[in-house]
Amino acid sequence: xxxxxxxxxxxxxxxxxxxxxxxxxxxxxxxxxxxxxxxxxxxxxxxxxxxxxxxxxxxxxxxxxxxxxxxxxxxxxxxxxxxxxxxxxxxxxxxxxxxxxxxxxxxxxxxxxxxxxxxxxxxxxxxxxxxxxxxxxxxxxxxxxxxxxxxxxxxxxxxxxxxxxxxxxxxxxxxxxxxxxxxxxxxxxxxxxxxxxxxxxxxxxxxxxxxxxxxxxxxxxxxxxxxxxxxxxxxxxxxxxxxxxxxxxxxxxxxxxxxxxxxxxxxxxxxxxxxxxxxxxxxxxxxxxxxxxxxxxxxxxxxxxxxxxxxxxxxxxxxxxxxxxxxxxxxxxxxxxxxxxxxxxxxxxxxxxxxxxxxxxxxxxxxxxxxxxxxxxxxxxxxxxxxxxxxxxxxxxxxxxxx
Amino acid sequence: xxxxxxxxxxxxxxxxxxxxxxxxxxxxxxxxxxxxxxxxxxxxxxxxxxxxxxxxxxxxxxxxxxxxxxxxxxxxxxxxxxxxxxxxxxxxxxxxxxxxxxxxxxxxxxxxxxxxxxxxxxxxxxxxxxxxxxxxxxxxxxxxxxxxxxxxxxxxxxxxxxxxxxxxxxxxxxxxxxxxxxxxxxxxxxxxxxxxxxxxxxxxxxxxxxxxxxxxxxxxxxxxxxxxxxxxxxxxxxxxxxxxxxxxxxxxxxxxxxxxxxxxxxxxxxxxxxxxxxxxxxxxxxxxxxxxxxxxxxxxxxxxxxxxxxxxxxxxxxxxxxxxxxxxxxxxxxxxxxxxxxxxxxxxxxxxxxxxxxxxxxxxxxxxxxxxxxxxxxxxxxxxxxxxxxxxxxxxxxxxxxxxxxxxxxxxxxxxxxxxxxxxxxxxxxxxxxxxxxxxxxxxxxxxxxxxxxxxxxxxxxxxxxxxxxxxxxxxxxxxxxxxxxxxxxxxxxxxxxxxxxxxxxxxxxxxxxxxxxxxxxxxxxxxxxxxxxxxxxxxxxxxxxxxxxxxxxxxxxxxxxxxxxxxx
Numbered sequence: 001x002x003x004x005x006x007x008x009x010x011x012x013x014x015x016x017x018x019x020x021x022x023x024x025x026x027x028x029x030x031x032x033x034x035x036x037x038x039x040x041x042x043x044x045x046x047x048x049x050x051x052x053x054x055x056x057x058x059x060x061x062x063x064x065x066x067x068x069x070x071x072x073x074x075x076x077x078x079x080x081x082x083x084x085x086x087x088x089x090x091x092x093x094x095x096x097x098x099x100x101x102x103x104x105x106x107x108x109x110x111x112x113x114x115x116x117x118x119x120x121x122x123x124x125x126x127x128x129x130x131x132x133x134x135x136x137x138x139x140x141x142x143x144x145x146x147x148x149x150x151x152x153x154x155x156x157x158x159x160x161x162x163x164x165x166x167x168x169x170x171x172x173x174x175x176x177x178x179x180x181x182x183x184x185x186x187x188x189x190x191x192x193x194x195x196x197x198x199x200x201x202x203x204x205x206x207x208x209x210x211x212x213x214x215x216x217x218x219x220x221x222x223x224x225x226x227x228x229x230x231x232x233x234x235x236x237x238x239x240x241x242x243x244x245x246x247x248x249x250x251x252x253x254x255x256x257x258x259x260x261x262x263x264x265x266x267x268x269x270x271x272x273x274x275x276x277x278x279x280x281x282x283x284x285x286x287x288x289x290x291x292x293x294x295x296x297x298x299x300x301x302x303x304x305x306x307x308x309x310x311x312x313x314x315x316x317x318x319x320x321x322x323x324x325x326x327x328x329x330x331x332x333x334x335x336x337x338x339x340x341x342x343x344x345x346x347x348x349x350x351x352x353x354x355x356x357x358x359x360x361x362x363x364x365x366x367x368x369x370x371x372x373x374x375x376x377x378x379x380x381x382x383x384x385x386x387x388x389x390x391x392x393x394x395x396x397x398x399x400x401x402x403x
Numbered sequence: 404x405x406x407x408x409x410x411x412x413x414x415x416x417x418x419x420x421x422x423x424x425x426x427x428x429x430x431x432x433x434x435x436x437x438x439x440x441x442x443x444x445x446x447x448x449x450x451x452x453x454x455x456x457x458x459x460x461x462x463x464x465x466x467x468x469x470x471x472x473x474x475x476x477x478x479x480x481x482x483x484x485x486x487x488x489x490x491x492x493x494x495x496x497x498x499x500x501x502x503x504x505x506x507x508x509x510x511x512x513x514x515x516x517x518x519x520x521x522x523x524x525x526x527x528x529x530x531x532x533x534x535x536x537x538x539x540x541x542x543x544x545x546x547x548x549x550x551x552x553x554x555x556x557x558x559x560x561x562x563x564x565x566x567x568x569x570x571x572x573x574x575x576x577x578x579x580x581x582x583x584x585x586x587x588x589x590x591x592x593x594x595x596x597x598x599x600x601x602x603x604x605x606x607x608x609x610x611x612x613x614x615x616x617x618x619x620x621x622x623x624x625x626x627x628x629x630x631x632x633x634x635x636x637x638x639x640x641x642x643x644x645x646x647x648x649x650x651x652x653x654x655x656x657x658x659x660x661x662x663x664x665x666x667x668x669x670x671x672x673x674x675x676x677x678x679x680x681x682x683x684x685x686x687x688x689x690x691x692x693x694x695x696x697x698x699x700x701x702x703x704x705x706x707x708x709x710x711x712x713x714x715x716x717x718x719x720x721x722x723x724x725x726x727x728x729x730x731x732x733x734x735x736x737x738x739x740x741x742x743x744x745x746x747x748x749x750x751x752x753x754x755x756x757x758x759x760x761x762x763x764x765x766x767x768x769x770x771x772x773x774x775x776x777x778x779x780x781x782x783x784x785x786x787x788x789x790x791x792x793x794x795x796x797x798x799x800x801x802x803x804x805x806x807x808x809x810x811x812x813x814x815x816x817x818x819x820x821x822x823x824x825x826x827x828x829x830x831x832x833x834x835x836x837x838x839x840x841x842x843x844x845x846x847x848x849x850x851x852x853x854x855x856x857x858x859x860x861x862x863x864x865x866x867x868x869x870x871x872x873x874x875x876x877x878x879x880x881x882x883x884x885x886x887x888x889x890x891x892x893x894x895x896x897x898x899x900x901x902x903x904x905x906x907x908x909x910x911x912x913x914x915x916x917x918x919x920x921x922x923x924x925x926x927x928x929x930x931x932x933x934x935x936x937x938x939x940x941x942x943x944x945x946x947x948x949x950x951x952x953x954x955x956x957x958x959x960x961x962x963x964x965x966x967x968x969x970x971x972x
Contacts, residue, residue, distance in 0.1 A: 027450040027499075028459060031676070035463045039673035045471050050481070055474040059622060068619040092619065097630045127637060275767035276739035279760055334760030337752045338740060344759065 068092055073106045075399045077114045078140060079308050080317040083399075084108035098123045111196060114138035130182075133169040138162075141196040144318045145203050147211060148300065149353050150362065152320060154391050159195025160203035160215075162301055164188065170225070178232045186223040188251075192301055214299025219255035235376035237402055238271040239280050251302065261298040261323075263290040280341075284329040286311075289355050298323050306349045306364070309382075309396035310403060313347055314366025314389025322351030324358045333372070343370040345384070364389065370396075378402045448904045449935070449959065449968050454499040458507040461717035463673035468709060468718060472661035478703045479795055483747050488666025488680035488798035495683035495807055500957070500969040502806060504591070508674070509720045510684040514589045515814040521825045524818075527585040527594065534598040534651050539563075540608045544615025544627045550576055550726055550733050551638040553627065555651075556610070564652040565602065566726070567639030569734045574640070574777035574837070576726040576733045577650040578830035582841075583695060583725025585826045590691055590814055591684065592722040595655045595706075599831055602647040604636055655721055657708035663720050664702045666798035672718050680798040687811035688722075689800035693791035694815055694845070694852045696781065698741035699727040700793050729841070730779025737780040739766055745795050775837040783847035788855035805860040806972045809879075812856035813864070815849055816883040823849065854885040860972055861950045862886070863918070863940055868958045868965040872927035874938060875919045880947075889942040889950060891916045896923050899935035899957060906937045927965075934960050935968070 047055065064072050073086040086106020094101045100122065105115035118134040141161040146152040166189070172182030192215060194202035209216040226248050232241035246266045253260040267286045273279060288304035300321060306312045307319025311327050327349035333341045348365040352358045370384035382398040481487050499505050506512055513519055542556040545564060552566035568576050580597055588594045615627040639647055665685055668675040679685050692700040706721040726733040732741070743766035744751060754762040769785040793800065818826075824842045832838050862880040869875075874894070880886035894913050897906035910923040926933045939953035957969030 025450065026452040027455045028452055028457075030446075030450070031458065032462050034676050035460070035673050038676055039463045042467070042673050043670045045469060045669055045671045047471060051474065051477045054477040054480065058474045058476055059618070063618055063621060066619065067621060068617070069621070093630065098634065123633075123637065275763050276769065278739070278764070278767050332760070334755060336756050337748070338746045340752075342756060342760070 071104075073104045077106060077108055077112045077138070079310075080110075080142070080144065081108040081112035081140065082110040084112065094119065111141050112139065128174050129171065130174075130180075131169070131171040135165075135167040137165045142200075143195065143301075144200075144316060145207065145212065145300065146316075146319055146321070147207065148213075148303070148351075149322050150320060150350050150357075150364070154316070154319070156206065157316075158201045158203045158206040159197045160301075161193045161195050163191040163193070168223070172227075172229075178230055180229045180231070182227055182229075184223075184225040186221075186225065188221040188223055190218045190221070190299075190301060192218055212300045213297040214259055214301060217256060217258075218299065218301075219253040219259055221259075222252045222254055224250045224252070233271065237374050237376055237378050238269075238282075239273045239277040240271050242268070242270045244268045253296075258296060259299050260296050261290050261292040261302075263288065263298075263302070263304075265304070278335040280331075280333040282329070282331040282333065284327070286325075286327040286329075287358065288325045289358065290323045292323075304351070306351055309384065309398050310401075311347065312349050312364055312366060312389070313345070313368055313384050313386035313396060314394055315364065315391050316394070319391065320349075320351040320364065322353055324352040324355050326350055326352075326358050326360075326363075328363070339373060339375065341372045341374060343372065343384075344368075345370060345386075347386070366394075372403075447901045448899070449500055449901055449957065453968055454501040454503070456499065456503075456505050456512070458497060458505040460507045460509070460674040460676075461711060461715075464714055464716055465672050465674055465709065465718055466714065466716045468660055468669065468671045470658075470660045473664070473703050475703055478664075478701055479746065482701070482797065483745070483795045486796075486798070487664075488802075489678060490680075490798065490801055492804065493681060493802070494804070495686060496681040497677045498683050498810075501967065502810070502970050502972055504683045504810070508717055509593070509682065510591045511593070513591050514817045515591060515810075519589060519817075521822050524589045524822050525585060525825050525829050527588040527596070529596040529598060530653075531596075531598075534600045536565075536600050536602055536649075536651070537606075540610040541613050541627065541632060542610045543613050544617070544631055545635075546616040546618065546622075548724070548726075548733075551635045552649075553615075553632065553635055554613075562654050564650075564654070566650040566652070567635065567647055570638070570640045572640070572731075572736055572776045572779060573642070574648060574830070574832055575731045575736065575779050577648060578777055578832060578837075578841075579728050579731035579733075579779075580650050580652075580724075580726045581830045582826055583697065583728045585829055586695060586818075587691070587722050587725065589818070590811075592688075593719055594721060595723055596653045598651040600649050600651045602649045604632075604645070604647065607632060650726075652723075655706060655708045655719075655723075657710035657719065660707040660709055660718060662702050662705045663707050665800070669707075669718070674717055680802045682799065683807055683810060685799035686803040686807040689791075689793075689797070689803050690788075690808050690811035690815065690852060690856055692793060692800075693742075693786075693788045694848055695725075695728045696730075696737070696742045696791070696848075697725065697728040698737075698793050699724065701795070701797060729845075730774075730781030732779065735779075736776070739769065739780065740764075741794060742791055743769075745792055747795070772840075774840050775832070775834040777832050777834060777837045778840055781841070781844055783844045783851065786848050786851055788848075788852045805856075808856040809860055809862065809972065812853055812883075813879050816853055816857065816879065818849065820846055850885065853880075853883045857883055858886055858947055859949055861940075861942055861952055861954045863892075863942060863954045866940075866954075866956045866967055866970065868922060868927075868936065868938075868967070870964040872922040872924065873919060874922055874940075876940065877918060878942065886944070886947065889944040889947075891943045892918065892920070893941045893943065893951075893953070894920050895939040895953070896926060897937040897939075898926055898931075898933045899937040901935050901959075936965065 068090050071088050071090055073088050075084060077084045084106045086104060088104025090102045092100045100120045103117045107113040116136040118132060120132040122130050124131060142159050143162050145158050145160055147156050166186055168184055168186030170184030172180045174180050194204050203212060228246050230244040233243050234241045248264050250262045251260060265288045269284045272281045290298050292298055303321050303323055304325035305318040305321045306325055306327060307315035308317040329347050331343050331345040333343045335341050346367045348363040350363050366386045366389040368384055368386035372379050373381040379401055384396045386394045504510050538558050539555045541553055543554040545552040550566045552564060554562055555565050556562050568574055581599060584594050584597045609629060613627040614624045616622050617625050641647055664679060666680045668678055688700055704724040706723050708719045709716050710719045711717050730737050732738055751764050771780050771782050823845050827838055827842045857880040862878055863876050864879045865877040867875050881888050892915050896909045898909050899906050909926050925931050926936050936958045939955045941953040942950040944950050955971045958965040959968040
């Protein structure tokens with residue numbers, strides 16, 4: 001065979017191999033090869049630090065506050081207590097049912113402390129009845145007192161310590177989907193002494209029984225309570241609806257027969273929304289009045305007060321105190337982002353020594369701006385800056401609650 | 404060299420010839436193998452098995468994958484404050500050469516490729532006709548999600564999740580779940596079967612072994628008791644006859660592995676080779692989400708299940724949790740923002756703050772009609788498909804290109820009025836007005852979706868080249884009734900070299916008035932020796948100038964005819 005024939009033949013012999021080599025390669029094979037290559041290099045699907053941290057917060061952090069069993073108690077104990085921390089034990093399955101037990105104790109950075117035990121039956125009768133019993137012991141060592149009446153002066157500030165023990169029970173019945181009526185009985189043991197704030201005069205140094213009724217002696221009280229409540233808020237951290245509550249309490253002085261009184265508190269809040277509920281107008285009227293029999297006095301530490309983060313925000317906590325009080329509030333809230341509202345507000349109010357003076361004349365007032373980090377169920381953090389009062393500017397940082 | 408070969412030839416000995424032949428063969432082999440190697444590296448434009456309709460992503464064993472469930476907060480944080488995955492204007496990476504999505508562990512072509520009867524669409528993933536809870540036992544609590552519910556086990560031992568509607572909106576979430584599951588199944592996603600059933604609390608039996616992972620005690624297991632059942636029922640819509648309408652969801656087969664993400668690939672899954680943000684069916688889920696207002700379409704509402712035989716396991720990817728679509732917010736009527744704005748969107752927030760609320764986001768002005776409470780908050784008047792948004796940025800949605808959207812819109816176009824109505828009727832709303840309103844709203848939203856996403860790019864489809872060389876095609880936008888026929892078409896034929904990818908013009912540009920044209924004989928006749936034909940087809944429409952950008956179509960000779968093998972839009 002001649003070489004010039006042999007070469008093409010040899011080439012021809014080789015061609016099928018080349019052709020076969022192309023034909024055998026398919027898209028499916030190419031993809032399979034990629035997967036086989038990845039199989040050689042697979043690595044565990046490990047969450048990064050941020051993932052692990054957020055997962056831990058979701059599964060452990062939030063339940064640390066809301067969980068059953070031992071839980072962390074954070075927030076405040078009472079108005080003006082400052083940030084408080086503590087621990088509690090909670091069970092929402094007491095007796096294997098819906099009854100809930102909550103026992104906690106906590107202390108604040110300002111030296112306030114409280115301990116409480118509460119048993120609740122929130123769903124008796126298929127949810128129509130609620131009952132609870134509670135006992136509480138507390139010590140508030142730096143409560144502010146500026147004197148009584150609308151003319152009290154900021155410069156007259158003193159402080160006192162209020163220690164108290166309370167034991168009581170309440171029950172309520174839902175008579176309509178938004179209407180509840182109820183009542184309760186409490187045994188209350190208040191004790192007043194000098195405050196611990198070294199920057200302030202103590203109440204005993206500056207006031208006496210005449211200017212601070214109840215300062216000289218504190219009886220134990222049996223308090224009977226009746227209330228009616230209409231709650232049509234939607235949602236609980238309301239964007240529409242109303243919350244109206246009237247509570248009548250009789251404080252019966254069981255020891256001295258000198259400090260018995262009856263107190264009526266009415267709190268009316270209405271929420272009106274527009275622009276798809278992203279704007280809310282809130283109006284609030286709250287009034288408190290009291291009645292004392294002859295030769296009876298209402299002790300100062302059980303009088304209604306104005307001033308503080310949820311009443312007259314341009315004034316200090318408990319800035320005004322008297323047997324009668326009126327509070328008017330208006331807020332315009334607008335949503336910036338989901339979970340964050342801003343607010344413009346105006347507060348006005350007064351306390352009065354006589355019920356006849358509980359009118360719209362000479363109201364103390366303030367205005368301001370605020371921000372609320374919130375959920376449907378409540379406020380997580382509220383920051384309000386108030387201006388325009390005769391006591392100057394005030395900034396409030398409040399954790400929790402509804403407003 | 405030539406002289407050497409010449410002198411050898413003169414010698415004429417056989418052994419020399421053999422050696423020479425061996426040498427030549429060897430050299431030739433090197434050359435040919437080299438050529439083959441080059442071909443292999445360069446890859447042909449179309450493989451013999453193109454277009455591929457099955458992406459075999461069950462080929463590698465994935466038995467070693469471990470379950471990882473994302474935290475809700477992480478999913479929100481990473482997608483809101485970072486840009487995970489690759490944001491690139493890149494053609495979807497898992498489409499076949501026809502620009503379609505092959506069947507895989509992610510997606511199965513259903514109504515998009517094959518005709519589905521109304522009954523098939525309505526049945527969805529359901530394996531049985533209906534479910535009765537008689538003889539079932541409560542077998543545990545439900546530890547995830549906001550919807551009240553628990554688990555029940557049937558007589559055969561299969562476990563199901565039982566979920567209820569919120570008291571203020573009976574039939575809301577269960578209806579949404581039923582409708583959403585049927586639609587998403589027909590789209591082509593893997594979904595679990597869901598049923599509506601009736602639960603009589605008086606006959607409820609709680610298994611002695613029923614347990615619950617209680618978050619209130621740190622996720623520890625504890626017995627699930629009658630008190631827990633009562634607590635669930637108090638949060639549920641109760642009918643006048645004292646019974647409850649419930650959604651019964653069968654647990655997917657396999658081992659749960661947590662959720663998938665809309666970006667990246669799972670590092671422990673050898674089959675997962677396409678970044679999720681570049682998967683067509685995940686990108687285009689934005690279109691389905693817009694139609695059905697599935698604002699909750701995010702990673703944590705997906706499910707990966709390990710399935711398959713021993714040593715041959717793979718991950719099957721599910722879409723689930725449709726309780727918050729359309730007008731449902733699962734436990735309330737949907738809020739106003741979802742679908743219109745991300746949870747956190749800087750600009751409108753700052754504007755609102757700077758103007759003390761005087762600036763009103765457009766969606767705050769949408770008025771919703773008075774409708775039965777089962778509908779929730781759902782409307783079509785203000786709906787703008789291209790402006791629709793999920794709860795927070797979704798990397799796959801962000802990468803959606805016009806052809807991705809077109810693909811999804813075309814699937815939606817397959818749902819005629821009767822099919823949509825039949826799916827809504829599956830929700831068995833007790834108030835006929837709910838069925839009417841839901842159907843009408845879905846149809847109007849469907850039409851808006853089709854107008855929005857079938858028309859921005861050249862919508863020519865269904866190309867076919869007959870043995871005689873006649874090309875026919877259709878117009879998806881016209882078929883869907885969202886555009887009039889084009890004035891004409893311009894075609895450019897070419898011979899296509901599959902190895903080099905070079906198209907050689909054949910006959911210049913031609914124009915036709917109808918969606919049919921004759922290919923040049925120089926390409927189609929057998930003697931033309933053209934194995935591949937490329938034709939670029941532009942549509943001329945005064946309302947849609949973008950249609951002048953041609954669709955490029957490829958045909959491969961198959962026997963005596965032509966097979967559609969490629970399409971780029």
